[in-house]
Amino acid sequence: MNRFPLKTSAVLLLALATGSAGGYWAAQRQQSHAPQAAAAATPERKPLYWYDPMVPQQRFDAPGKSPFMDMPLVPKYADDDSAGGPPAVRIEPGIQQNLGMRLATVSRGRLDRKLQVTGLLTFNDRDVALLQTRAGGFVERTYTLAPGDVVKAGAPVADILVPEWAGLQEEYLALLGTQDPALREAARQRLLLAGMPPALIAQVARNGRTRPVITLVSPIAGVIRELDVRTGMTLAAGAPLARINGLGQVWLEAAVPETQAAGLRAGQTVDARLPAFPDRPVTGTLASILPENDQQSRTLRLRIELPNRDGQLRPGMTVEVSLDLAGQSAVLQIPSEAVVRTGKRNLVMLAEDQGRFRPVEVRLGQENGGLVAVLHGLEEGQQVVASGQFLIDSEASLKGIEARTQDPPAANRAMPSVHEAEGRIVAIGAQGVTISHGPFNTLGMPGMTMTFPLARPELAAGLKAGERIRFGVSQGDAGLVIEQVSQQEAQP
Incomplete structure (x- = not known):
């Protein structure tokens, strides 16, 4: 009974062994042909x-x-990122997404600006009154005033005794009884020439009594800036007694960087806000742009007039100023964050087809609200990198890709046949002339030391190592070949 199962098990083991050997052979054969199939499927890159x-x-x-x-x-x-075009950095779409790159389109529109500066309140120097004596005399009384006091128009400042007026007033009163109007008018003119105000002359004529004491009053309402009068002092004719500054309107002095002053105009409305009164904005007028520029800070000074009806604006207060500046109606603009500012030039990362990016140098204009005007370097509809451009700039620097301005159309661009540069001869040999030269601007080639073959052997006649030369090269299949050479005078 046990022989049949033993026989069956042997047959099964033989079948399994045969199947395993066949599967291993098939697998090995498939693996041996896999590289050949892959090679056949991948075309050779030329x-x-x-x-x-x-x-x-x-x-x-x-x-x-x-x-x-x-x-x-x-x-x-052929499938390289820079084939057929300027050198560029290529980034796969998946990597762009991981880096969080954002693109912005170069658009054209109106770029108005709002300028925020800080200024200080000062007195209005056009609203000033000087109080003086018209005749010599003595100070009889002062009215307990001091510099800094605020006075109303007509407020008394000092009583002045003028002895000279007493005799003139007696003569005038005596002539008032005569029938000759010419004499009366002559006496009145003498009083005026002596410095007596017309109101005091009229009071003397009305009362019939002399009044040699005059009360000097403030001609305007404001603050006393200067007060040089004391009881008992002697005054000469024309001596200044007080200087009074009006407070109905104050000036706001502000400084604006000269690079941002474009668009300012006298007469435009100005919004001002004081930290002392944050809930009370004040609207003023730009009175003038002072003609002198500050050479230390490179700023222009603005004079702004602010109304001060309630007298709460005090000179010396700090004010935050907002100025609306009209911009150009149709200007190219990009986000300010898209610009890489190196300190010497401004760069943007221009996005091209197939994930290619290359640095482009741009010239910028005014900036406001997160946007900046582009004066040169870009065209409308192009796209620039607005986020992550610093990583692309670093990669471009590692690859030696230099930023260039936007090239003009090929139809308008004429490539010179000979490219010139200056340099110094290092050595002259059978292979050509080794020159330490400066940049070839028309080729975009930086300065370096390299060997150039000569287009004609006679070009080397008279040349010596160490000489400074200006030479021109032509570009062909064999590289750069010297076409012309001119010796330069030795520099001291």
Whole structure:
């Protein structure tokens, strides 16, 4: 009874072993053919050309060593991010999302500005009255005033005794009884020339008594800035007694940076808010823009007139000023956060097709409300990076991608056939002339030391190592070749 199960088990074991061996062989065969299938499925990438990363505009048809630097040439493929265009940084969409990158569109519109500055209240120097004596005399009485006191118009300041007026008034009273009007008028004119006010002359004529004492009063309402009168002192004719400043209107002195002064105009409305009265904004008028610029702070001074009907605005108070400045009606603008400010120039990261980004130098205008005007460097409808641009700028710097201004259309751009630069000859050999040169501006090539072949051997005649030269090169398949050389005078 036990022989049949043993036989059956042997058959099953043989079948399992056979199946396992077949599966292993099939798997091995499949793995051996996988690289060949993958190679057959992936097309071979063919370089478009080779280039030196330090001189990307120079192209070569075959690999080899760079004639500019001691490094091999780098292949450029058709699917590279910078093929057929300026050097750029390529970032995959998934990485852009992880970095939280945001794009902003260059738009055209009106960019009005609101300028916020801080100023100080001062006295209105146009509302000033000086109190003087018209004749010499003595101070009989003062009215307990001091500098800083606020007085009303007509408030008494001092009583002045003028002895000279007594005799003149007696003569005038005597002539009032005569029938000759010419004499009466002559006597009255003598009183006026002696400094007597017409109101006092009329009072003497009406009462028939002399009045050599006059009470000097404040001509306007305001604050006493200066008071130089004391009881018993002697006064000369024309001596100043008091200086009174009106308080009905005060001045606000503010300074505006000269770079932000465009759009200011005299007569425009100004909104002012005092920290002392935060719930009481004041509306004033820009009276004038003072003609002198402060050379230390590079600011323009503004004079703003503020009404002070209740007298609560005190000179010396701090005021926050808001000025609305009209901007241009159609100006290119981008978010201010999209600009990378290096201190020497302003850059933006221009977004192109297929996830390519490249730095572009821009010239900026006025700024307000998170937007800044772009005067040069961008075109309407382009997109710039508004968030994460600093990471792209760092990557571009590592790759040696320099920021350039926006290139004009190809139809309007004429590339010169000869590119010129200045330099100093390091050595002259069979391979050409080694020159430590400055930048080629028309090529966008920075200064460096490299060897240039000569287009004609006679160009090397008379050249010596150490000489300074100005030379021109042409760009061809063989690289940069010297076409012209001119010697320069040695610099002291």
